[in-house]
Amino acid sequence: MDSQVKRIGVLTSGGDAPGMNAAVRAVVRSATSQGIECVGIRRGWSGLINSDFVRMDSSSVSHIINKGGTILYTARSMEFMQPEGREKAIATCKLLGLNGIVTIGGDGTFRGALALSRQVAEKGQKLDVVGIPATIDNDIGCSHYTIGFDTACNTALECIDKLRDTMQSHERCSVVEVMGRHAGYLALYVGIAVGATAVLIPERQLDFERDVVEKIRRARLAGTTHYMVVAAEGSGSAYEIAQRIHEELGIDPRVTVLGHIQRGGAPTARDRETASRMGFEAVKTLVEGKGNRIIATLDGRIVDLDMEEALAMQKSFEMDRYTILESLTNSGK
Numbered sequence: 001m002d003s004q005v006k007r008i009g010v011l012t013s014g015g016d017a018p019g020m021n022a023a024v025r026a027v028v029r030s031a032t033s034q035g036i037e038c039v040g041i042r043r044g045w046s047g048l049i050n051s052d053f054v055r056m057d058s059s060s061v062s063h064i065i066n067k068g069g070t071i072l073y074t075a076r077s078m079e080f081m082q083p084e085g086r087e088k089a090i091a092t093c094k095l096l097g098l099n100g101i102v103t104i105g106g107d108g109t110f111r112g113a114l115a116l117s118r119q120v121a122e123k124g125q126k127l128d129v130v131g132i133p134a135t136i137d138n139d140i141g142c143s144h145y146t147i148g149f150d151t152a153c154n155t156a157l158e159c160i161d162k163l164r165d166t167m168q169s170h171e172r173c174s175v176v177e178v179m180g181r182h183a184g185y186l187a188l189y190v191g192i193a194v195g196a197t198a199v200l201i202p203e204r205q206l207d208f209e210r211d212v213v214e215k216i217r218r219a220r221l222a223g224t225t226h227y228m229v230v231a232a233e234g235s236g237s238a239y240e241i242a243q244r245i246h247e248e249l250g251i252d253p254r255v256t257v258l259g260h261i262q263r264g265g266a267p268t269a270r271d272r273e274t275a276s277r278m279g280f281e282a283v284k285t286l287v288e289g290k291g292n293r294i295i296a297t298l299d300g301r302i303v304d305l306d307m308e309e310a311l312a313m314q315k316s317f318e319m320d321r322y323t324i325l326e327s328l329t330n331s332g333k
Contacts, residue, residue, distance in 0.1 A: 005287055007037040009053070009098045012070040013044035013105040013112070016263055017134040017148025019271035020070040020104055025061040026279025027102050032058050034287060039096055043073045044105070045080035045112055048089040053096065065272055068151075068264045074105070080112055086119050093120075093127055100128035100286040102279075106135040106146075107311065110294060114307050117292055128291025130282045131307060134275070136262060139183035142310035143296035147278065149186070150270040152179070152262040156190045159258055164194065164228060171225040173216065173253040175242045179262050180232035184317070186262075187232035192325050197227040199325055200241070202234035203317045212241070213248045215329065229253070277302050 010027045012020050024040070031038045040056045041047045054060075064071055079085035093101070103113045113129040120127040133140040136152035156178050167174045180186045184201025191199030198215045200206060216227050229245070231238055242253040267275070278295045285293050285304045292307040 004289070005036055005099045007039065007097050007099060008283070008286060009039045009041050009048070009093070009096070009101040010056070010072070011041035011044055011047065011101065011103055012072050012074045012134070013103060013109040014074060014076065015106065015135060016068075016070050016074050017136050017146070018068045018151035018263070018265055018267035019147035019275040020074075020134050021061075021064040021067050022267060022272045022275035023104050023132050023134060023147060023279045024070065024072060025065050026276045027283055028056045028061045029058050030280045030283035034283070036283070036287070039098065040072050041101075043075040044077060044109075045085075045089060046075045046077040047073075048092050048101075049077065049079055049085055050088075051092050051095070053092075065276075066266050068266055070104075076108075083119065086116050089116060090120055090123075090127075098127065100130065100291065102130050102132065102282045102286070104132045104134050104147075106133065106137075107140060110307060110311060114292060114311070126291070128286055128289075129293075129307070130285050130291070130304070131294040132275075132278045132282055133294065133296065136186065137180055137183045138185040139315060140296075141313035141315040142294055142305055144299065145274060145297040147271055147275045148263075148267070150268045151265060152186060153189050153193070154268055155262050155265050156186065156258055157193050159256075159261070160190065160194045160196075160228065160230070163256055164226070167226040167228065167254070173227040173229065173242075173245060173251050175229045175231060175238045175245070175253050175255050177231050177233055177238035177255070177257040179258070181234040184232040184235065187230050187235070188321050188325065191230040192321065192328070194228060194230070195328070196230045196325075197224075197329060198229045199322070200229070200231040200235035201322075202232055203319070204322065206235060208244060208248070212245060216245070216249060216251075219329075227251075
């Protein structure tokens with residue numbers, strides 16, 4: 001053990017994701033089991049600027065592994081993006097005597113952590129930071145999986161299955177918008193799972209005739225009288241898509257925007273287990289004296305990667321999944 005690690009901070013930042021609490025729990029309990037004190041920073045980087053913190057121990061994270069959201073709250077801080085804001089955060093770290101910080105969030109969270117660590121280094125000092133990927137979009141380039149994705153998929157799946165029941169009863173078309181402003185992982189995964197007629201994602205240039213109209217026509221010719229279109233929010237407005245369907249095919253679609261319901265709910269077993277492993281690995285990394293790392297999943301393994309290199313990685317979208325979707329929906333069933 002690196003005896004220099006006496007006290008660490010943990011925070012959640014950016015959009016919340018189911019499983020964040022499980023990650024916080026793992027960090028706190030892994031740290032305390034090795035005699036390291038843990039401080040919870042509330043409201044993300046804003047809390048570090050404003051000294052909004054709470055001491056944490058094993059009992060303070062009891063019974064949170066099954067809860068959605070984050071007990072530490074989360075926020076986005078414009079002030080932290082400026083050197084002056086980070087200077088205030090550095091002062092808080094110094095006041096609390098933090099040797100390291102575990103940040104749980106997405107790409108922006110990690111870039112903030114790296115900027116903070118560099119600014120501390122410019123003073124000839126050291127602050128180790130470690131990031132844990134948690135976002136329902138599953139769009140972190142360095143990691144095959146991010147905490148919260150599985151739960152969000154299952155939440156969307158449950159909602160769409162219920163919508164299908166009423167769409168089938170009334171022989172209607174449903175356009176469902178799921179989250180994913182810049183990434184279509186959630187939409188495509190859920191679309192395959194629900195047997196959607198069509199799935200629209202930001203990664204694929206939309207050809208409305210090919211991707212929507214013709215697929216609905218094909219489904220109708222195959223005997224289907226209800227249709228499910230799943231659209232990532234980054235692929236276009238669900239209401240505009242529905243309007244175009246009405247204009248092109250003369251049917252009257254119903255629009256459902258699932259919105260932030262996808263962020264809530266008890267995390268699935270996969271998200272709880274992954275968060276627990278990542279939290280443990282984050283503390284282990286700090287104890288080993290390694291800083292500026294991101295904990296990632298690669299082919300099922302939990303690894304730590306250099307943060308700067310990890311942030312430069314691009315995630316290639318698995319278009320083979322779209323090919324699978326096209327094959328399975330070709331008959332309109």
